[in-house]
Amino acid sequence: MPDSRPGTRFPGYDVLSKRQGPSWNEKTREVIAKRLATASEPRFFTADEFLTVVAAASRIVPQPPTRRPVPIAALVDRKLHLMQSDGYRLPGTPRDGEAWRLGLKALDLETRVAFGVPFHILKEADQDFLLARMQSGELRDPAWTDMASDVFFRMRLARDIVLAYYSHPTAWSEIGWGGPASPRGYVRIDYDERDPWEAAEVKGGNVVAARRKNNRVR
Amino acid sequence: MRQYRQSEPVDFVIVGTGAGGGTLACRLAEHGFSVVAMDAGPYFRPLEDFASDESEQTKLYWTDDRIVDGANPLQMGGNNSGKAVGGSTVHFAMVSLRFRPEWFKSRSLLGYGADWPLDWREMWRYYSEVEDALKIAGPITYPWGPHRPRYPYRAHELNAAARALADGCEALGIQWTETPIATLSAPRGLAHPCVYRGFCTSGCSTNAKQSALVTWIPRAIAAGAEIRDLAMVGRIEADNSNLATGVHYHRDGQWRFQRARNVVVAGYAIETPRLLLNSATDRFPAGLANSSGLVGKNLMVQSNQAVWGTMEREVRSYKGPPSLAITEHWNYEDKGKDFFGGYCYMSQGPLPQLWANTLLSARGLWGPHLISEMENYNHVVGLKIVGEMLPQEANRVTLADETDQYGLRIPRITYSWCDNDRRLIDHSLAFMTEALEAVDATDIWRQNDDTCHLNGTARMGNDPLTSVVNADCRSWDIRNLWICDGSVFPTVGGVNPSLTIQAIACRTADRIKTMARRGEL
Incomplete structure (x- = not known):
């Protein structure tokens, strides 16, 4: 079962770590910066x-x-x-x-x-x-x-x-949403499939594994 | 782009550039007519102008002031209206479905609503034309209705949300299929296939979506049409010989007048009757094209109720177009129903703002309950209908006394469900609940309040006493005034209306060409 305390389900995930990557187009960067x-x-x-x-x-x-x-x-x-x-x-x-x-x-x-x-x-x-x-x-x-x-x-x-x-x-990171996604979009879309640029949820109590994956999100 | 003088009459001035007006502008220009198509909104360039952001993209919506009342007041704005070149197709969910053939004669064959003056076999040909123009991605064989050609592009793969729909249908013994959808599954010209970014209803920033903006409008311009954006038409001018002479429109801070030999209203089922009513003159005190008294009446939205649940596995329904799988079972199966009409239901992929507001408005959640429910976002699965609502004259658009930023009287939109509407909704909610239970979703709940799409308010028919336009979308009262959008629907069916609106526009353009050749314009 996932940890039920708020903010602990996607440890280390920050949607802003993708800000300069291929998931954010210029218009999105401009709008979010504002x-x-x-x-x-x-x-x-x-x-x-x-x-x-x-x-x-x-x-x-x-x-x-x-x-x-x-x-x-x-x-x-x-x-x-x-x-x-x-x-x-x-x-x-x-x-x-x-x-x-x-x-x-x-x-x-x-x-x-x-x-x-x-x-x-x-x-x-x-x-x-x-x-x-x-x-x-x-x-x-x-x-x-x-x-x-x-x-x-x-x-x-x-x-x-x-x-x-x-x-x-901040709210997007809290719920583990992928956030802005243009032009890169997504590739893996079936059940329990995660692209490396998506949030990882804590599974089986393994916080370290989830945090490691989330730290690699770009 | 070719530009026309205001002082010289063009063959057609078209008010609105969405599924109706954009398509018609293209086909009329390709038939050799001079065309100016106006839109109140801007001409966006998606690659530069569109962000991956729900808030920013509300710029696509028609959010001018409107009053909603009745027993079931409608939610307007994002869900059902657009203010941009391309209209609401710029943010539509791309679901491209054909009407069930019997719906064109629902009064005669099914016992409810009103018959259309159109023959389904002719519409079947125009559906094919539109599907090819949009390169619809869909299944090889469609499980329901008469034969249709295979879709031009292959179906998209299923995301987890769509798989849940498919599994539920199979458990309950009904058919499902990949949704025929207007986003590319293979390259087309300079556009690459859909990247599954999931922001479809906030506008496609990669041009994979085949909206009017990226399909019909460029063709229209290539054929010599002018697209005049940021042009709000406030009044159609009609002279004493029962002819329209042009339109008054507001652009760059002042009112202007475009002369035209024909005027086409294509503003969708709120702005179209509003413009006709706001164009009242001494000669036409009840508004233009309104000798039947039906302009503004029989407004039909579609029921858009949902059942939501939580899956043990991650669904992440934000990936891909929101509705990749569909069942039309209850559109084609009439046994076991205690209501007229039908509905389809589709898989869902709400983005966070929409989802949070759904939890607030439909489930009443706020505070810690909302925050913790939002943390289940990646596990949420949902099924949502597009359901037929019956035409009722009391559901209507009238003019309120208040005025908008242009000084024009704003619309008052009155809507109440009838018993049949409620029975259809109850049936769908019970069935979709079973479908979610069958895939072991937990925490299942019903969203009772939503509606989508806008139709009616200027229905087509065979009799000037009971309709506003004829089968060719030509008004009975003013022979050079036409209406070409969802307003002309006599009934609404249980599928998304955009494909039918575009098919009607293609047919109308062909009819106009034929009539022009015969000297009947």
């Missing part, structure tokens, strides 16, 4: 809003303290700043950026009513409690106006956070 250079200050969110997004992101996608965290909130912020939209919304739900502002304002109000403090300084369990109530549509303060809280959770808050996290090479 993403990795995302500054941590918000451009779309206000400072207060940003604190809430950071706190929510750390509950939706908790990250281990043993490595540099993916700047999820900043990635979400940049997408909104560039007005990169999903392009569809339910009636009563404003466009992406406005929906975020409305939802954060409503969440803040609900938090202060229930706990008397802003969301970002709540205990993690209380943050999870509020997010779970949002997910099930049980947050119904008038501040939500016509936007249902569960719609905001599923189509904006959690969606944008999850997509931001899994747009980052």
Whole structure:
């Protein structure tokens, strides 16, 4: 059975070790370099809003303290700043950026009513409690106006956070995905087949063997 | 590339360059007509412009503002619309299937939906033409339906996800085959075979994918057509003699007008009715080509539900085109069904962002549950249907009061499943669950919410009272206004629509050539 602790299944695997190799074309290098250079200050969110997004992101996608965290909130912020939209919304739900502002304002109000403090300084369990109530549509303060809280959770808050996290090479390495693959692509595609430039999973508890293979990934 | 003046009418201005418009532009130009084909999106060069990255490649999607409502609001954007030269074929999954012959007469022969004004035998010939143009890679013999010629290129090998589908079918005693697919299995010209990088639905950066962008459009240009990109058409001009005179389009920051002797709308089943409705005049207050009142109605997506599980062995379904194996058993078998219509199902290969969002939106996972489930990514296996949904007039595209960046009223897309849709979905989910159990997948769960493709909203038919265009895609009301995309489908069938859209476009071009020769244009 694989080790169940997060981040231990593909020891030593780093998708970025292929960055200068034949699996990354120039356009990909350019795009990922830009993403990795995302500054941590918000451009779309206000400072207060940003604190809430950071706190929510750390509950939706908790990250281990043993490595540099993916700047999820900043990635979400940049997408909104560039007005990169999903392009569809339910009636009563404003466009992406406005929906975020409305939802954060409503969440803040609900938090202060229930706990008397802003969301970002709540205990993690209380943050999870509020997010779970949002997910099930049980947050119904008038501040939500016509936007249902569960719609905001599923189509904006959690969606944008999850997509931001899994747009980052750190997350790709964590799940053992091959990552960018143009022009080299793959050759071995059947069950249990692995190209030498793919992540090796720990098999039969042999961490050393997996780490050795992962260190050779280029 | 040849360029045409706006002030001199071209024979055809085509709005949209996807499976319908791109194909038609090519064939009309090859027949000697002067053609300008416009697309609201950019003309990408995949080798330089495409990254191996899900986020970056959202630039291929139509993400202009749209309202979705009804009991089952649609998810738009990546899954079903494109904004680029080549349209959504630039990011389609390349699955290239023929309709079951009976579907062209589903009302008469099968008792549901509406009959098409097309004969399946004629369509069979056009399917062959398109399959050859795209060098479809497929099996030597296809297990279902009447004889078809062997596919031009050999089938691709199976990845582990496809093998799981095949093993499941064999365990349950039904047939399966390699999916006929529009990516090269051998070299073609300057393009090399597919390298199995697995980013098909984010755009192919090696040009192995035979999209409209790399097949029909270069042929169109070689034959003298102009492709005008970044040109958003906002209104078709119609004069008092019931003729279209050209299109108003927004390019380089201003509105312009292209004169044309014929206008073809090929914007797919949301933008096509939107443009016709937005082109309303005093003479045509309900929008152009809309004397039947059917423009925008009978929108049909296809059910796209899935069953997912976890395998003990590594699957790594991110390698290769996502759907390398297929069964059309439930498209051709009518016994044992409590619903009209059919479905196929295919193997799957979701990339990480798509997969994480599926776990979030369809399974409700977040926090540590999401993180640990994502670590099983390389072991995930899935089967997903493309299922027939029935035409309903209440499923429709109308205009909302809000406007977009061009000042045009945005579409409101209303969609609700009917009982038949639900029964089909339930049948498929139960069957695919058995298929995954048969290959010893564990932790099996059902994704209930997805849909794909856009059809209907300007159906073809034999009667001006009950259809928008005739069999030649020519509108009943305005004789030089044509519609050539998935909008013309009276029913949607249980297969991906792109091959049928392209076959109709090839047929339409031939019909136009014939009519022109007879002086009937």
